Amino acid sequence: MAGNEPDFFSDPEVLQDPKSYFDRMRAQCPVLREPYRNSIMVTGYDAVIEVMNRRDDVFSAALNILGPVQGLPFAPEGGDIRAQLDAHRHEMAWSDHLTCHDGEKHARNRQLMTDLLTYKRLKANEVFLYALADRLLDDLLPRGHCNAATEYAHAAATFAISDLMGIPQEDRWPLVELLGAPPSQVEGEATHRVTTDPLVFLKERFDGYLKDRLAEPRADLMTELLGTTYRDGSAASFEQYSLLARFLFAAGQDTTSRLIAIAIRILAEDQNLQQQLRQSPHRIPDFIEEVLRYESPVKCSYRLAVEDTTIGGMEVPAGTVITVGLMAASNDPAHFPNPDQIDIDRANKRDHLGFSKGAHGCLGAPLARMESRVALERLLARTSNFRISEAHHGPAGARRFQYEPTYTFRSLIDLHIAYDGA
Numbered sequence: 001m002a003g004n005e006p007d008f009f010s011d012p013e014v015l016q017d018p019k020s021y022f023d024r025m026r027a028q029c030p031v032l033r034e035p036y037r038n039s040i041m042v043t044g045y046d047a048v049i050e051v052m053n054r055r056d057d058v059f060s061a062a063l064n065i066l067g068p069v070q071g072l073p074f075a076p077e078g079g080d081i082r083a084q085l086d087a088h089r090h091e092m093a094w095s096d097h098l099t100c101h102d103g104e105k106h107a108r109n110r111q112l113m114t115d116l117l118t119y120k121r122l123k124a125n126e127v128f129l130y131a132l133a134d135r136l137l138d139d140l141l142p143r144g145h146c147n148a149a150t151e152y153a154h155a156a157a158t159f160a161i162s163d164l165m166g167i168p169q170e171d172r173w174p175l176v177e178l179l180g181a182p183p184s185q186v187e188g189e190a191t192h193r194v195t196t197d198p199l200v201f202l203k204e205r206f207d208g209y210l211k212d213r214l215a216e217p218r219a220d221l222m223t224e225l226l227g228t229t230y231r232d233g234s235a236a237s238f239e240q241y242s243l244l245a246r247f248l249f250a251a252g253q254d255t256t257s258r259l260i261a262i263a264i265r266i267l268a269e270d271q272n273l274q275q276q277l278r279q280s281p282h283r284i285p286d287f288i289e290e291v292l293r294y295e296s297p298v299k300c301s302y303r304l305a306v307e308d309t310t311i312g313g314m315e316v317p318a319g320t321v322i323t324v325g326l327m328a329a330s331n332d333p334a335h336f337p338n339p340d341q342i343d344i345d346r347a348n349k350r351d352h353l354g355f356s357k358g359a360h361g362c363l364g365a366p367l368a369r370m371e372s373r374v375a376l377e378r379l380l381a382r383t384s385n386f387r388i389s390e391a392h393h394g395p396a397g398a399r400r401f402q403y404e405p406t407y408t409f410r411s412l413i414d415l416h417i418a419y420d421g422a
């Protein structure tokens with residue numbers, strides 16, 4: 001039991017520096033019960049793989065996104081809680097969405113998304129992504145400085161998914177404003193405010209977009225989504241398509257924008273690496289994999305043991321919430337020697353868990369990789385250098401960065417940089 005550690009789910013210092021916390025936990029034991037929320041925290045690479053690759057549905061995703069802070073709406077009884085979980089699922093946060101589904105229901109709906117997000121489909125959008133990055137930079141570069149988190153990373157990711165999905169130009173910013181900043185998880189607001197469908201506020205608009213496309217198909221992802229069918233050829237319900245469209249829109253922007261911002265922060269601190277990538281842009285994908293390993297936007301995922309089981313030889317009773325430390329696993333020195341070093345030549349860098357693995361592994365990974373590659377490529381090509389703004393973040397060695405108050409995601413609130421044009 002990790003008795004002397006701060007509470008991962010609320011401590012401000014852990015929010016600033018989650019990796020040190022994960023390192024200390026892993027050093028005690030890669031599978032360890034944390035005392036504040038009574039979840040089992042998995043921080044070792046092999047143990048995380050064991051959980052994520054398990055194929056027998058012993059680990060449910062029903063508590064995904066909020067994890068142990070949400071708690072279970074029932075008191076687990078006995079060595080198998082499947083019937084209890086099924087009876088209470090509809091009361092749990094995010095339970096309308098794919099990310100919390102299990103088994104056959106999950107596999108069927110995930111298949112629709114897999115058919116949709118093909119590499120070929122995404123590749124067709126690459127030209128747009130280049131033009132988008134250049135358009136944003138046309139505005140930002142003459143100023144000599146910007147907030148790269150909001151004005152570049154977030155704008156690029158939001159416009160990219162909006163364009164791909166076919167969201168009308170005039171709706172894009174209003175939708176981003178509607179999405180707003182995520183509720184603070186750290187102050188416990190999230191658990192009070194989050195419902196079975198936290199994206200319900202997007203429903204009216206997305207239902208409208210989908211109905212327009214039923215009446216008149218277009219060349220966009222929402223039209224294609226409506227054309228996807230289950231393996232037996234049957235269509236999903238209209239509500240299911242709408243849920244998937246909303247989730248795609250939400251999942252498709254925040255995480256990618258977080259990745260781009262973290263990548264820019266790292267490069268702004270390392271002028272040698274920055275110059276290397278400027279001179280050899282074909283290495284940018286390797287750098288992106290290292291960022292996903294070193295500091296991925298998703299720190300944790302969550303699972304619920306639905307029957308008595310084990311992880312890494314440790315007994316895990318039914319009803320136990322598992323905090324799966326994706327960032328922790330990607331920084332496990334037993335799998336990645338010198339994990340604190342960004343090393344674009346690292347042989348096994350693609351083993352990282354930035355996109356998770358297994359049944360719920362990220363479906364948007366190819367798009368996220370492409371968007372971030374294009375955003376970095378254009379920023380590097382159109383500047384001769386960029387650096388952290390000391391006025392905003394303090395001098396080297398004593399930087400101050402603020403992160404969104406969420407234990408699940410790693411997300412810079414602001415990233416002020418200054419630059420010189422190419």
Ligand code: HEM
Nearest residue numbers: 098099251252255256259298301355356360362363364368
């Ligand atoms: C850098 C950007 C991104 C990161 C780091 C990321 C990370 C993740 C992770 C860690 C999961 C799995 C959570 C788990 O195992 O429980 C996930 C799931 C998912 N992601 Fe991403 N994601 C990114 C971008 C995207 C994009 C651009 C899209 C869509 C266009 C997307 C769509 C999804 C979907 C649909 C799922 C749910 C899959 C399922 O539950 O079966 N993601 N993502």
